[in-house]
Amino acid sequence: MLASLAAARLTRYRRICWPFLSLIFWGAFSCSLFAAEIQKEAANFFLNGRQAYAEKRFDAAASAFESAAAAAPTNDEYVYWVGKAHGRRAETAGWLTAIQIAPLARVAFERAIELNPNNWDAVSDLAQYYDDAPGFLGGDKTKAAALRSRLLRSAAPAR
Numbered sequence: 001m002l003a004s005l006a007a008a009r010l011t012r013y014r015r016i017c018w019p020f021l022s023l024i025f026w027g028a029f030s031c032s033l034f035a036a037e038i039q040k041e042a043a044n045f046f047l048n049g050r051q052a053y054a055e056k057r058f059d060a061a062a063s064a065f066e067s068a069a070a071a072a073p074t075n076d077e078y079v080y081w082v083g084k085a086h087g088r089r090a091e092t093a094g095w096l097t098a099i100q101i102a103p104l105a106r107v108a109f110e111r112a113i114e115l116n117p118n119n120w121d122a123v124s125d126l127a128q129y130y131d132d133a134p135g136f137l138g139g140d141k142t143k144a145a146a147l148r149s150r151l152l153r154s155a156a157p158a159r
Helices: 002-054 058-071 076-092 095-115 120-132 141-155
Strands: none
Touching: 002 058, 002 076, 058 076, 076 095, 076 120, 095 120, 120 141
16 A cells, blocks of 8 residues: 555656656756857867967967857966967057057966966966067066066976
């Protein structure tokens, strides 16, 4: 008698709750698929950006890297390459355009370091930016020296 009562309750539970549980399961499953698609799309943008950068098409590279960073905003490598592409755009542009583009590189390098303080490429490039850029574009010899000493400390062998 007790077993049949438990079986009846279980059947009733499945009939009432199963549609909701399946919706939750499929919703979570589709969200994970969607997240995987976004990561794949970000990786494709990144690869397109690397190809454009290698071909010295820095405008296209910056656009592709920005798309990758927008799809995966916590990926420090994508954000770093945004800065790298904008830096090359500024180097190859006229001075008036470079004034507008150069701060984009600095902001991207700072964001990459914020995401991952151990991204030594970003630290090195930001130090180079601070060293080379004039003060009105965010250049600062003191900040450059501090970043370079940080790089040297990280390269020193552990004792």
